[in-house]
Amino acid sequence: MKPRHHLYLDDELSTQLEALAAKPGTTKSAIVADALRQYLTRRGAKGIEEALRIRLDRQGRQLERIERDVQVLLESLALYVRYQLTVTAPVPEPxxxxxxxxxxxxxxxxxxxxxxxxxxxxxxxxxxxxxx
Known part of the structure; x- marks a missing residue:
């Protein structure tokens, strides 16, 4: 036996619920239970989304630092190679x-x-x- 609940809905919401429940194979209880289940699931998911957002933000900042460091290294290497090629005489082919x-x-x-x-x-x- 399922517990019984008494809910009060405004007229507009009650009319919409009646229209949905008029379809064959659907009951008001099933509609309200599904809606309540989805609402509660989304509220629990908000905490998870917030934790993921914080972690993704941190990872984004780390990736930005890594990208900056790689750019510094590449620029340093390019300058070194250019310098080395400028000051080193080429070796004769034979x-x-x-x-x-x-x-x-x-x-x-x-x-x-x-x-x-x-x-x-x-x-x-x-x-x-x-x-x-």
């Missing part, structure tokens, strides 16, 4: 020994980057701590 040394240095550089990426601390974070 100088195979110089090309071999260059390839060896590049491979050592790539290996060092790999070791640093696998390490728990980064070069820039260590230098920041030293200056702080």
């Amino acid at each position: 100088d195979r020994a110089a090309h071999a040394v260059g390839k060896e240095r590049f491979q050592k550089f790539i290996d060092q980057v790999g070791r640093q990426m696998a390490a728990p601390t980064r070069t820039l974070s260590a230098s920041r701590e030293g200056t702080a």
Whole structure:
């Protein structure tokens, strides 16, 4: 047995409820129960939405900082490459020994980057701590 409730509705709302309940297979109780269930569900969802909004805002700010840092790093790298290409004389094409040394240095550089990426601390974070 379901509990009985006595509700008072204004005339306009009562008329709308009567019109909906006039359809076959629908009762006033079912309509009111569905409406009340949806209302209560939305109220509970507002708390979840608020928590998600706060978290998404925080993540958005973190992504903005990461994007700024990446832009600084890319600009620094571009300036360094331009400087290096400006001050370094090109190696003559037939100088195979110089090309071999260059390839060896590049491979050592790539290996060092790999070791640093696998390490728990980064070069820039260590230098920041030293200056702080």
